[in-house]
Amino acid sequence: MDQILLPKRRMRAAHGFSLLELTLVVVIMGVLMSVVAISVLGQGDKAKIQATKTSMTTIQQTLDSYHLEYNAYPPTLQLLQQLDGYLQANKPVEDGWKHAYWYKAPGTSRPYELVSMGKDGEYGTADDMDIWTVFQNQNSPQQ
Numbered sequence: 097m098d099q100i101l102l103p104k105r106r107m108r109a110a111h112g113f114s115l116l117e118l119t120l121v122v123v124i125m126g127v128l129m130s131v132v133a134i135s136v137l138g139q140g141d142k143a144k145i146q147a148t149k150t151s152m153t154t155i156q157q158t159l160d161s162y163h164l165e166y167n168a169y170p171p172t173l174q175l176l177q178q179l180d181g182y183l184q185a186n187k188p189v190e191d192g193w194k195h196a197y198w199y200k201a202p203g204t205s206r207p208y209e210l211v212s213m214g215k216d217g218e219y220g221t222a223d224d225m226d227i228w229t230v231f232q233n234q235n236s237p238q239q
Contacts, residue, residue, distance in 0.1 A: 144192030
């Protein structure tokens with residue numbers, strides 16, 4: 097009779113997981129999720145920087161087109177939105193952090209100044225991105 101009960105006990109024990117095994121799986125999943133979250137969240141600022149650079153390049157090309165047609169740079173970026181063929185009127189002129197660009201024409205030592213105020217949204221801080229310096233190793237706009 098002991099021989100008949102023994103297989104039933106083995107089958108019953110083999111059907112479930114122990115609390116230790118379940119705890120170990122949950123801990124491993126938590127560690128993996130935290131590693132993935134750290135990797136993904138760190139890419140947000142890089143993506144915003146790249147989006148800002150791309151947007152600044154588009155604005156720079158639009159400013160150059162305006163300059164070729166009118167022989168001057170526009171006084172505001174909003175003027176480029178109001179005229180047909182330049183910037184989209186229904187899309188705000190913002191950087192990757194949803195801040196408006198700082199624009200001035202003529203600039204202090206350049207034809208114009210176009211600056212993204214960066215993550216903090218304040219002009220004149222270390223995270224600002226200037227069109228004339230952000231692409232120093234690439235084709236920079238001509239003066």
